[in-house]
Amino acid sequence: MRPSDFETVRALPLFCRMEKDNFDVLMADAELQHFPQHVTLIREGRLPESFHVVVEGAVEIFCTHDGHETTIDIIRPTAAFIVSSVLRNAVYLSSARTLTAARILVVPAQRIRDAFDSDHAFARAIVIELAEHYHSVVRSLMNKKLRTGTKRLANWILKTDAMQGHHRTIELAFEKRTLASSLGMTPENLSRSLARLSKHGVRSSGREIVIEDSFALERFAKPNMLIDG
Amino acid sequence: MRPSDFETVRALPLFCRMEKDNFDVLMADAELQHFPQHVTLIREGRLPESFHVVVEGAVEIFCTHDGHETTIDIIRPTAAFIVSSVLRNAVYLSSARTLTAARILVVPAQRIRDAFDSDHAFARAIVIELAEHYHSVVRSLMNKKLRTGTKRLANWILKTDAMQGHHRTIELAFEKRTLASSLGMTPENLSRSLARLSKHGVRSSGREIVIEDSFALERFAKPNMLIDG
DNA sequence: GCCTGCGCTTGACATCGATCAAGGGGGAAA
DNA sequence: TTTCCCCCTTGATCGATGTCAAGCGCAGGC
Numbered sequence: 021m022r023p024s025d026f027e028t029v030r031a032l033p034l035f036c037r038m039e040k041d042n043f044d045v046l047m048a049d050a051e052l053q054h055f056p057q058h059v060t061l062i063r064e065g066r067l068p069e070s071f072h073v074v075v076e077g078a079v080e081i082f083c084t085h086d087g088h089e090t091t092i093d094i095i096r097p098t099a100a101f102i103v104s105s106v107l108r109n110a111v112y113l114s115s116a117r118t119l120t121a122a123r124i125l126v127v128p129a130q131r132i133r134d135a136f137d138s139d140h141a142f143a144r145a146i147v148i149e150l151a152e153h154y155h156s157v158v159r160s161l162m163n164k165k166l167r168t169g170t171k172r173l174a175n176w177i178l179k180t181d182a183m184q185g186h187h188r189t190i191e192l193a194f195e196k197r198t199l200a201s202s203l204g205m206t207p208e209n210l211s212r213s214l215a216r217l218s219k220h221g222v223r224s225s226g227r228e229i230v231i232e233d234s235f236a237l238e239r240f241a242k243p244n245m246l247i248d249g
Numbered sequence: 250m251r252p253s254d255f256e257t258v259r260a261l262p263l264f265c266r267m268e269k270d271n272f273d274v275l276m277a278d279a280e281l282q283h284f285p286q287h288v289t290l291i292r293e294g295r296l297p298e299s300f301h302v303v304v305e306g307a308v309e310i311f312c313t314h315d316g317h318e319t320t321i322d323i324i325r326p327t328a329a330f331i332v333s334s335v336l337r338n339a340v341y342l343s344s345a346r347t348l349t350a351a352r353i354l355v356v357p358a359q360r361i362r363d364a365f366d367s368d369h370a371f372a373r374a375i376v377i378e379l380a381e382h383y384h385s386v387v388r389s390l391m392n393k394k395l396r397t398g399t400k401r402l403a404n405w406i407l408k409t410d411a412m413q414g415h416h417r418t419i420e421l422a423f424e425k426r427t428l429a430s431s432l433g434m435t436p437e438n439l440s441r442s443l444a445r446l447s448k449h450g451v452r453s454s455g456r457e458i459v460i461e462d463s464f465a466l467e468r469f470a471k472p473n474m475l476i477d478g
Numbered sequence: 479g480c481c482t483g484c485g486c487t488t489g490a491c492a493t494c495g496a497t498c499a500a501g502g503g504g505g506a507a508a
Numbered sequence: 509t510t511t512c513c514c515c516c517t518t519g520a521t522c523g524a525t526g527t528c529a530a531g532c533g534c535a536g537g538c
Contacts, residue, residue, distance in 0.1 A: 085473050090394040104380035113475050143372050150379050151333035157386045165319040165433050204394050211487050244314050246342050440517050
């Protein structure tokens, strides 16, 4: 790894509190790799060989069953995936692919388990990372079980706008079909849902979504802190 | 805590590899409590005060939104809940109540975080516990997003029968409405789904479900290791 | 500038699932 | 034993969602 990459990685929340010696051992065989869009990094059913951290770009966690595919999560900087399989040394439940060009830290799996055992600050960081992913999936499950597709979309718009600084304009970073899959609907129904939201203060064209009346949108969406974070 | 309870708890997978001194400190203010059926133990939105482990009985993790309620998970011995909120010291996303009479270990939350810091074997056990819960929720999400209600029920029957030793007879331990909520459907649709499964080798009456033709049931259910475990 | 491909949109239809309403049946209490 | 209550079942209906098919429109290549 190049010295500048080494410093970049060292500064990540996952690693910044580690002891220097432990960090050096952990990174001995690590690489900070560039990947183009739409590259599959992990295949479900395989045993983990590496631990991955998204440093730049976006990665989609997805799984397939009986001819269908669905998105479980979208990982953005800085977060690891799929921590739980690496720690348990159990097969991946899901696959992963880049949604955009991405820079990803790849560390041999055994080194991660060793570092968990030898470095307490790292163990704490890992458990926090895992707990956050757990919360994220529980929220997705609540969202899917308690809301219709259109309400999930409405809340996704509110949440994404808030994360991007309340500009009331969202530019989709990836294809709409991926958003549909992530929200648990078909691309056709995403289109129809977006059209329906025009009655609740949302206008959209192409990959741009504009919130024209955030009160109306909130009144319809009924956001819930426990689901939407 | 009574000496016999102390020994019971000490033998649990979560604690059995801890150092004795750390275990004694952890248990200083812990209690092994009996609860009747239908007692709420945790309310969503609150900050965790205690860490809970189900030693006997069953506990339902559920959440509510906009007048609806859904089951997120059902916890059986021996498993903890809801680990992630305790570790992060963040508000609970979901509530918990006993489904049956239950014996539950209750430990002050701060003691758990201290033990995580001071005892490495405990930290490992906690992270494995958390990783297993993560897998469980990911599986529920895949199940909900990729299957219809009737298929979820069919696979639940296969999985539950396998867990209980392939007797081809399942006795429901709790109300059908809870099963429905856990499978993400209404009680009405659970009834209709069960009726529909009579064409695929399942007979049921009251709380008893009998698999009469497991080949037919599997052919319909299309079980998937990655979803059903 | 035109053609082409692919993602998106729209419509029609079928299926899935929720809701409301009514009725049956088993267990608990008097 | 009888009554009552609550859960479960069943039917009718409506809304939500998936599927199939056709058409639109923008971007990239010629």
